[in-house]
Amino acid sequence: MPGPRRAATARPGRGPGAGAPAGGRRRASHSLEAVLTAAVALLDEAGEQALTFRALAARLGGGVGSVYWYVSGKDELLDRAADHVLTGVLADSEKLLGHEDPIEDLRALAVTLFDATVDRPWLGAYFMRSPGDEQPNQLLFFERMGQQAMRLGLPPKQTFDAVSAVLGFVIGTAADLGQQPPQEVLDGSVSRDDYVARYADAWRAMDPATYPFLHFILDEFAVHDDREQFRAGLDLLLAGLRLQAGG
């Protein structure tokens, strides 16, 4: 077997990816950074199914086999790609902290994470995958949320439960959203509003006697905003937490 699994340090040879040296050369030169950036680009542009080793190699201007020098397989590629974008999310979230109320900081972290995931449906499914060595930022995010939760002065168990709950809620809601757009919405051939409206119409046609709830919320569903709905749910959860913290 080859010798992958190296640390994420810079390569010794040439400068990473982008810079093109003077003399023309045949063989392409990559780096973990370049591989992950290209992978994320593919993912963002056309979704999870678009990320294939062949497409990735083509984008890097190299051969399929080369990618395997940096990652052991597709699982690790996805894990690292997910963690790669988390780097930016983590950095953005730093600036939002510093409220006097720890729950406000918790809310800021949750919202930041959620917003990042709404724009990247593929993220949802992968950022809680086995928080091992390949996903340090995931662990860092967990830690960061925990630090805010600790300020509530609750015992370890309740603090742990609270952070897990918030994280689970963020991931669940985000993953949920990410799975819905089938294909037409991604293409732009059908707008999101039309897509939602189509569902609303289908519900409208169902029997109101057996589906009273569906009809009760029909009009709200037709105009609902995912981000706003997430915030509403988060507020409920945080209200419960505040209650538990006795304040």
Add this chain to the structure above:
Amino acid sequence: MPGPRRAATARPGRGPGAGAPAGGRRRASHSLEAVLTAAVALLDEAGEQALTFRALAARLGGGVGSVYWYVSGKDELLDRAADHVLTGVLADSEKLLGHEDPIEDLRALAVTLFDATVDRPWLGAYFMRSPGDEQPNQLLFFERMGQQAMRLGLPPKQTFDAVSAVLGFVIGTAADLGQQPPQEVLDGSVSRDDYVARYADAWRAMDPATYPFLHFILDEFAVHDDREQFRAGLDLLLAGLRLQAGG
């Protein structure tokens, strides 16, 4: 193309799958029911990756192509399989309703759904997938939860948000759990406790100064129970909801 997409009624020909008629016959005889049952069995026994059309056909004692008469492809197979198990979950949950407090009913539904998913990690990822024609039970579950929520007397928007939040939380936490066991735990070669303990040890070795939260909850993490933790989070969410409902 063949003529799939038929209603889920019984076949006319022979009795479904199991029963072996008198005269020996060459060709196998299936049914949507048999296909879904076999699919769920494969999924339960060895996880999502074990469900292949060839494995499924072999289990049914037939050819690969036959399965395509009942489902249009793998996506629909998964959707229908997920909805198939939901039938049972839905039935079980019926018995648990009838509390005077609607929030207790809501809790019962959430817990039932969660418990069903913990035992079937593959479910988590699939039961919120495009609630279209292929997943009637999903919609029914949504409706069922909504009916309880309506009893709180909140306006449509808040009722809708509340149900979405609870469902998102259940799915997120369940999916989260389902992804963790890598392979060793499924084989039984490594017990769940050992698996958790291994993580705890890894955390213990990290710098307490940069990871204060990790160390704060370490001991709790080592002995935590997933079901119990889910309930704790659900309680927070429902407490927030009760607050919103005004008592």
Add this chain to the structure above:
DNA sequence: TTCTACTCTCGAACCACGTTCGATAGTCGA
């Protein structure tokens, strides 16, 4: 300079899987 060792690239080849398609068996009603 030459040799050697190590890092990294490359793409053909292999294999598993989803899916298609045409052939064909079984069954029912005319």
Add this chain to the structure above:
DNA sequence: TCGACTATCGAACGTGGTTCGAGAGTAGAA
């Protein structure tokens, strides 16, 4: 007996993950 329709079957195709061995490029030792 003859269609027409329902179902089954498996060879074959295309795609995508993964392996492997051959080699290019570079750095340091001899």
